[in-house]
Amino acid sequence: MSAQIVTITSGKGGVGKTTAIASLGIALASRGQKVVCIDGDIGLRNLDVIMGLENRIVYDIVDVVEGRCRLRQAMIRDKRMPELFLIPAAQTRDKTALSPSDMLRLGDELREVCDWVLIDSPAGIERGFKNSIAPADRVLVLTNPEISAVRDADRVIGILESEEKGSPSLILNRVNSEMVKRQEMLSPEDVLDLLAIDLIGVVPEDQGVLVAANRGMPIALEENSKAGQAFRNIAARLMGEDIPFMDLDSSDGLWKRISKLTGRS
Amino acid sequence: MQTETDLIQIKGLRDGLLITLASGEWRALQDLLFTQIDQRSSFFRGARLALDVGSQVLRVAEMSKLRDELSEREVSLWAVLSESPKTIQTAQLLGLATRISKQRQQVEKTSRPAEKGRDENALWVPRTLRSGTRIEYAGHVVVQGDVNPGAEIVAGGNILVWGRLRGSVHAGASAGEQQASLNSGASVSALDMKPARLQIADQIANLPKKVQVKSPQVIGLKDGEFLVKPWQGK
Ligand SMILES: Nc1ncnc2c1ncn2[C@@H]1O[C@H](COP(=O)(O)OP(=O)(O)OP(=O)(O)O)[C@@H](O)[C@H]1O
Ligand SMILES: [Mg+2]
Secondary structure, eight states: OOOEEEEEEOSSSSSSHHHHHHHHHHHHHTTTOOEEEEEOOTTSOOHHHHTTOGGGOSOOHHHHHTTSSOHHHHOEEOSSOTTEEEEOOOSSSOGGGOOHHHHHHHHHHHHTTOSEEEEEOOSSSSHHHHHHHTTOSEEEEEEOSSHHHHHHHHHHHHHHHHTTOOOOEEEEEEEOHHHHHTTSSOOHHHHHHHHOSEEEEEEEOOTHHHHHHHTTOOGGGOTTOHHHHHHHHHHHHHTTOOOOOOOSOTTTOHHHHHHHHHTOO | OOOHHHHEEEEEETTEEEEEEOSSOHHHHHHHHHHHHHHTHHHHTTOEEEEEOTTOOOOHHHHHHHHHHHHHTTOEEEEEEOSOHHHHHHHHHTTOBOOOOHHHHSOOOOOOHHHHSGGGOEEEEOSOBOTTOEEEESSEEEEESOBOTTOEEEESSOEEEEEEEOSEEEESOOSSSOGGGOOTTOOEEEEEEOOSEEEETTEEOOOOSSOOOSSOEEEEEETTEEEEEEOOOO
């Protein structure tokens, strides 16, 4: 096996990285892929909660790196998907407990045992962020259609470019097409126009996300959720499929315009 | 490709040097810094050094090691500037300054002949400047790409943006403390002119919020007033 390592990062906090990692993990696993999600937010772990696995934690990523357990022992198997695993963050340490070279080593070891490694980066551009991007083959920058979030995403993209990480792809989360229509929210076009990177997904604002999170059920498990569908589509695109962008609101043509922008049908 | 000069910027201050490090792996940056110093040891010997480490988080052990290694090279570290509260705290613990005065920060006006005829020098930037990037150059600056909100250019000469200008720009900036070196003949040109802030010499433009046409423009000063001209191909 030779896994692809994908990191999601954002600059600004609270934009939906953890939500996205949990859902992409579920969506890839339900396509028969073997997936390991890593919580890169040392000291503020919460991917375990969103995935509903907090009660099963015995060892964490720092235990692996410091040799207190084997890699396998820190991989918690998901309740629903036998091919989905979580390596939790350490809650009682800080981000200096890991270094980028620790992450590179861990990434290399994981490459041999699964198809995908998904890393949930903490917000910011400091150590935890650097650790999370170090082993990545591909970086997804996630943002909301909000000026401050977009500004931070731009900053992060600049750093990724200068670290020769290649151009990242964009996930635009929490788009409310009603608000875009009333011009109360930046449109996907505005965001793409500024960031000028490839778009891999547009996820609508969906109240179900919070409800699902509180139940430890990533939104991708909800058949009828549009946000869930958007994450399933991103998973398919990661696997190289050419999936058209959803028509979330047929009345305003917004999604058609996005398709045109990205050259997808 | 990032070159070494992107990672390490060296400026002369009135009483020493200011070195600004880009973000990156600390070990690698430190090695690069030592290599630079070793290659130009006669230039650096005896220098007082202020080091701007950006958001790099440095602990006491790392910073004191750095100071020792520098002093072995006869460079004395007296200040560490950083955005990271932890790093600032470390510097304070080691008795280093964490701020340098505005006056000091201004680049020393060097007497190199090239600087006098600043018309001759241009910095070529073949990429988009994203938020958080700052370019400072004594001559002209030419950007082939956009200047995004949150990016900043300070140039002694003209600024030309072959792209969209939405960040802040200062053309004709003084290269030293003397007002005399301000260049009020400088101009700012862009294919799409929507700067967050625009200054020429010591004049700050009062730009209308809703900006007009999406066509190339040149902005300069005439008798202390801003003059906006559409660019006409001849
Ligand atoms: N598409 C969406 N619609 C509605 N709410 C959402 C959506 N995506 C995320 N949220 C909500 O936004 C909040 C923050 O999400 P999340 O914890 O995933 O962000 P994060 O980027 O991981 O935050 P941090 O930077 O703190 O790690 C949560 O309450 C989540 O339920
Ligand atoms: Mg998170």
